[in-house]
Amino acid sequence: MINFISKHTRICRKFYSKSNAVKQSSTIIDLILHNGNYITETDVTECPFSDKCFVLAKLLINKPKNELKKIDCRNLSTENIPKIFSSIDQIDFNPIKNYLTIEGKWKFFKNEILKIVDSIAPLRKFP
Numbered sequence: 001m002i003n004f005i006s007k008h009t010r011i012c013r014k015f016y017s018k019s020n021a022v023k024q025s026s027t028i029i030d031l032i033l034h035n036g037n038y039i040t041e042t043d044v045t046e047c048p049f050s051d052k053c054f055v056l057a058k059l060l061i062n063k064p065k066n067e068l069k070k071i072d073c074r075n076l077s078t079e080n081i082p083k084i085f086s087s088i089d090q091i092d093f094n095p096i097k098n099y100l101t102i103e104g105k106w107k108f109f110k111n112e113i114l115k116i117v118d119s120i121a122p123l124r125k126f127p
Contacts, residue, residue, distance in 0.1 A: 001033040001034065001035060002033065002034065002035070003031045003032065003033055004032050004034065004039060004042045004057075005028060005030060005031055005032050005042055005044065005055060006028075007028075007043070007044040007053075008026035008027060008028055008044070008053070009027070009028050009029050009030040009044055009052060009053045009055055010026070010027050010028075010029050010030075010051055010052050010053065011024060011025075011026050011046070011051060011053065012024065012025045012026075012027075012051045013051070029052075030052070030053075030055045032055060032057055038059050038060055038061060039057050039058065039059060039060070040058050040059070040060045041057070041058040042055070042056065042057045042058070043055075043056045044056070068127070070125045070126065070127070071125070071126045071127075072123050072124070072125060072126075073123070073124060073125075073126045074117065074121040074122070074123060074124070075121045075124075076121055080120050080121045083120050084116055084117060084120050084121070087116040087119075087120065088113065088116060091112050091113075091116070093109070093112075095108065096108050096109065
C-alpha cells in the first residue's frame with residue numbers, strides 16, 4: 001500500500017498579539033492508501049471554513065459491458081388468473097394422504113399446481 005497524498009492536509013494558523021505575527025504549521029494527517037489499481041490521481045484543496053483540507057481522488061473504474069439479460073416470466077394476465085383458479089379447484093388432493101413426509105406432501109402439492117400454471121401460463125424468456 002502506498003500513500004499518494006504528498007501535500008499538507010491540515011494547515012493551522014495562529015495569531016500572536018504580543019509579537020504581532022501569524023505562525024503556521026502544516027501537517028499531513030489524512031492519507032489515501034492504495035495499491036495504484038483504481039486511483040489515478042490525488043489532490044488536496046483548502047477548505048474555506050476549516051483548518052483541514054479536502055482530500056480528492058480520481059478513480060479509474062471501467063464500466064462493465066452491457067449484457068442483455070434474459071428473464072423467465074409468465075403471462076399472469078387478468079384472463080389467465082381465473083383459469084388457473086378454476087383448474088386448481090378441480091385438483092384431486094386425496095392422493096396427498098399417501099405421502100408420509102411433509103417433503104413428499106409438499107412436492108405433490110407443488111407439482112400439481114405447477115402443472116396447471118405451466119399449461120395455462122408457461123414460462124417464457126424475456127426479451
